[in-house]
Amino acid sequence: LAKTTQPISMDSYEGQEVNITCSHNNIATNDYITWYQQFPSQGPRFIIQGYKTKVTNEVASLFIPADRKSSTLSLPRVSLSDTAVYYCLVGAAGGYQKVTFGTGTKLQVIP
Amino acid sequence: EAGVTQSPTHLIKTRGQQVTLRCSPISGHTSVYWYQQALGLGLQFLLWYDEGEERNRGNFPPRFSGRQFPNYSSELNVNALELEDSALYLCASSLQVRTAGELFFGEGSRLTVL
Secondary structure (H helix, E strand, O other): OOOOEOOOEEEEEOOOOEEEEEEOOOOOOOEEEEEEEEOOOOOOEEEEEEOOEEEEOOOOEEEEOOOOOEEEEEEOOOOHHHOEEEEEEEEEOOOOOOOOOOOOEEEEEEO | OOOOEEEOOEEEEOOOOOEEEEEEOOOOOOEEEEEEEOOOOOOEEEEEEEOOEEEEEOOOOOOEEEEEOOOOOEEEEEOOOOHHHOEEEEEEEEOOOOOOOOOEEOOOEEEEEO
């Protein structure tokens, strides 16, 4: 399973766009990149998943460069309710052999 | 559609006791994962079950064990509880054949060991 590296924490003001980058230098050819959001005392929630280039859904965008050694989660116009821990995962389709979450990035949105 | 459900939501035990946590996956999901999350820390992978079999386990002692039933629900058992076992225990389910990463988590069982 590819190891991921994310910033430990980030602060942002309400209404700003937030970009959280994840490094995964050892990503394998069949690995997907997935991001989760976790609020205190709750289970993580799936945000977005991608394989290459750009993926967008109703809550976020995921940018993946051609070499796939990193990815960036983009949250448009954050609000206070986006304050959470964001995890980046890398794993293969068909299920994980051993899904492991890193320490994640704690995003604090400031009024 | 019901999500992943876990029980109990909270429990308090004393050192040396044993605990059983339960998880019901989303209907149709065959894989169940268990994680431990100590306060303020990341998720540590415990166990992965699929189709009734233990497929992988994390770096936890043998007193952490579990099983998956024919209806794909699962139990996590922890024997000889220690203070450091106090944590939020999260269960997640997925469709094994789907693309990686679509794990659906329950709300967790908060275990306090005194």
